[in-house]
């Protein structure tokens with residue numbers, strides 16, 4: 001590749017169940033904040049990478065085109081990225097390509113989502129991601145298939161819901177310190193276990209909410225980055241990987257596609273021992289068990305070991321391997337694409353020592369953000385260092 | 387033939403029907419909420435000008451897409467304009483003939499330095515001309531709900 005790429009600025013709106021703003025307006029708010037944070041204006045931006053999840057959420061076909069004005073795409077090289085829930089980490093990977101290739105010196109990466117438009121609930125929009133001949137007639141929902149995965153994960157390693165529920169307690173508590181958070185809460189494991197049962201074993205407090213919100217970052221090539229800021233955070237590794245479209249045929253206990261994405265990013269970043277070198281991570285946590293499942297796929301825990309690390313406090317903000325210090329999708333909220341980029345921004349802020357009340361101790365130098373999506377089959381990973 | 391060609395008859399095992407079971411509830415957004423409120427409450431048309439680069443937007447917006455500045459102020463324009471282009475639509479979305487053809491116009495809005503707006507023109511198809519002056523026709527105040535059909539259309543003057 002022809003140049004190193006750094007994150008030099010970031011912005012994020014509040015995540016809410018229904019925003020009065022349109023998706024365009026949310027995109028502009030986050031983008032403007034990101035530019036202001038590093039003293040740039042739109043004319044300093046060479047290209048734009050937009051991430052946004054299904055068009056069906058906003059009820060706007062060609063949502064990439066629709067969101068272009070709020071994303072700074074006017075008369076610029078502009079592209080939309082989409083890999084379902086994995087989009088929020090894929091959009092910066094795509095922006096990285098724009099800059100690493102040497103084609104551009106700066107790239108604005110924007111992720112905007114407006115799920116509240118979809119009425120009565122965006123879950124209905126997911127129906128047609130399932131095979132229309134063999135699956136749709138069974139009325140599948142995303143919760144339904146993640147419940148199958150959650151159950152198989154527990155069965156494989158002899159776990160109980162009580163082993164997994166503390167993820168919700170931790171992340172919602174962490175979110176109490178995040179200014180964008182939609183569902184910050186101080187709750188107990190029993191609160192999670194006693195919350196409304198949606199689809200065994202998934203209870204209400206095991207799951208992230210539907211949200212409206214946007215996030216944005218500014219990427220810059222090596223020389224530009226050093227001109228713009230004293231504290232660039234370098235994207236040292238990127239990886240993404242897709243498993244079979246026949247979701248029912250996969251090994252549900254282990255996300256091999258996440259491992260492949262992580263290994264790609266680790267190789268690029270020269271990481272040999274992820275558990276020692278990745279000091280802080282934001283694995284994608286739309287459901288409680290997914291944080292644990294993804295820690296294992298990311299090789300940050302042995303298979304089946306993540307719940308023990310959780311129980312031992314290793315993944316708390318002040319633990320040896322903090323996970324989702326932001327509060328994650330469970331606590332900050334889940335405006336699909338914006339969630340993944342929120343996670344990238346959290347690692348950016350943590351590595352700069354600017355995460356305020358959320359700051360993990362120990363001056364971390366290397367961290368990772370990951371998202372997951374499509375029909376629970378894509379893993380997207382970025383490794384960052386200061 | 388063309389748009390009106392349809393397949394009405396089911397054929398054994400060749401297809402089945404499906405749908406996405408959602409509706410959409412859109413917010414106006416901060417920009418358009420102001421625009422439609424002004425029409426509904428006062429019968430006024432609001433544009434906005436970027437304080438940095440001077441670009442003019444109609445309907446009013448809250449940010450400038452060219453330079454990303456925030457736009458907080460709006461200004462009134464009369465709502466009149468000029469026919470920039472038009473078409474006459476004879477078929478509906480299913481390809482069936484409309485009872486009366488619709489005349490759809492692109493209106494260059496006065497006082498906006500060339501901003502354009504799309505709406506119906508209330509005129510016989512053979513009477514529409516590019517370059518003609520038009521004025522908006524609003525619903526009676528009691529019937530306005532805050533939406534695009536508070537403006538019934540434009541009439542040539």
Ligand SMILES: [Zn+2]
Nearest residue numbers: 436439450453
């Ligand atoms: Zn401007």
